[in-house]
Amino acid sequence: MKPASSSSEQTSLSPAQRSATHNKRALVLFSGGQDSATCLAWALSRFEHVETVGFAYGQRHAVELTCRETLRHALAQQNPLWAERLGEDHTIDLASLGALSDTALTRDAEITMAENGLPNTFVPGRNLIFLTFAAALAFRRDTRHIVTGVCETDYSGYPDCRDDTIKALQVALNLGMEQRFVLHTPLMWINKAQTWQLCHELGGKTLIETIRHESHSCYKGDRTHEHAWGFGCGDCPACELRAEGWKQYQEGA
Numbered sequence: 001m002k003p004a005s006s007s008s009e010q011t012s013l014s015p016a017q018r019s020a021t022h023n024k025r026a027l028v029l030f031s032g033g034q035d036s037a038t039c040l041a042w043a044l045s046r047f048e049h050v051e052t053v054g055f056a057y058g059q060r061h062a063v064e065l066t067c068r069e070t071l072r073h074a075l076a077q078q079n080p081l082w083a084e085r086l087g088e089d090h091t092i093d094l095a096s097l098g099a100l101s102d103t104a105l106t107r108d109a110e111i112t113m114a115e116n117g118l119p120n121t122f123v124p125g126r127n128l129i130f131l132t133f134a135a136a137l138a139f140r141r142d143t144r145h146i147v148t149g150v151c152e153t154d155y156s157g158y159p160d161c162r163d164d165t166i167k168a169l170q171v172a173l174n175l176g177m178e179q180r181f182v183l184h185t186p187l188m189w190i191n192k193a194q195t196w197q198l199c200h201e202l203g204g205k206t207l208i209e210t211i212r213h214e215s216h217s218c219y220k221g222d223r224t225h226e227h228a229w230g231f232g233c234g235d236c237p238a239c240e241l242r243a244e245g246w247k248q249y250q251e252g253a
């Protein structure tokens with residue numbers, strides 16, 4: 001990752017100025033998928049300075065990491081204010097997470113449901129780890145707000161996407177780092193069709209078209225087959241969820 005800078009812009013500020021700046025800065029967990037793209041648009045419409053962070057953990061769909069820069073750039077082009085607000089991108093290497101978690105997300109295996117009711121794409125504690133690293137980065141970047149696209153409505157059974165998990169983690173991070181971070185989850189209580197609706201509210205048809213075309217959700221990393229809802233293999237759980245959400249959005253729109 002790029003070193004977290006301690007730029008003179010930040011160090012020359014008084015504590016009061018620093019606190020005011022701190023409150024206007026957000027860090028978005030940005031994977032390049034539909035949800036995190038919507039979260040980035042949400043953050044750009046609210047905060048004065050928005051940075052992004054992505055994690056490389058040996059995921060099969062590493063293509064989503066390569067979609068990130070194109071998508072970030074396309075989102076910044078939505079309007080001049082967003083372009084002004086979009087700051088640095090950070091990538092954190094978490095190869096050890098991939099090595100520890102032998103799942104269908106990190107190796108070439110069929111995606112199935114395990115006996116414990118969780119899909120075998122579940123990487124234990126992935127969101128806890130991502131948010132903890134994001135908070136450490138936010139601390140260094142003098143940033144109060146952390147935004148993640150986790151969602152309890154379509155959460156595929158991942159327990160670290162639950163609202164209670166995120167709230168408990170916010171308390172733990174604030175105690176453990178002596179901070180007042182706010183973990184924002186704008187998608188927590190909405191489904192995929194409503195996520196498209198939120199997209200429309202944030203940036204109209206242009207934003208929908210950008211996210212539909214440039215974001216990546218497919219677990220298998222397929223960028224060759226284009227569907228009405230975007231690129232993907234069309235039959236992994238992520239594609240099925242995305243296709244279903246798009247269908248519902250179209251029916252309701």
Ligand SMILES: [Zn+2]
Pocket residue numbers: 217218219220221222232233234235236237238239240
């Ligand atoms: Zn797929």
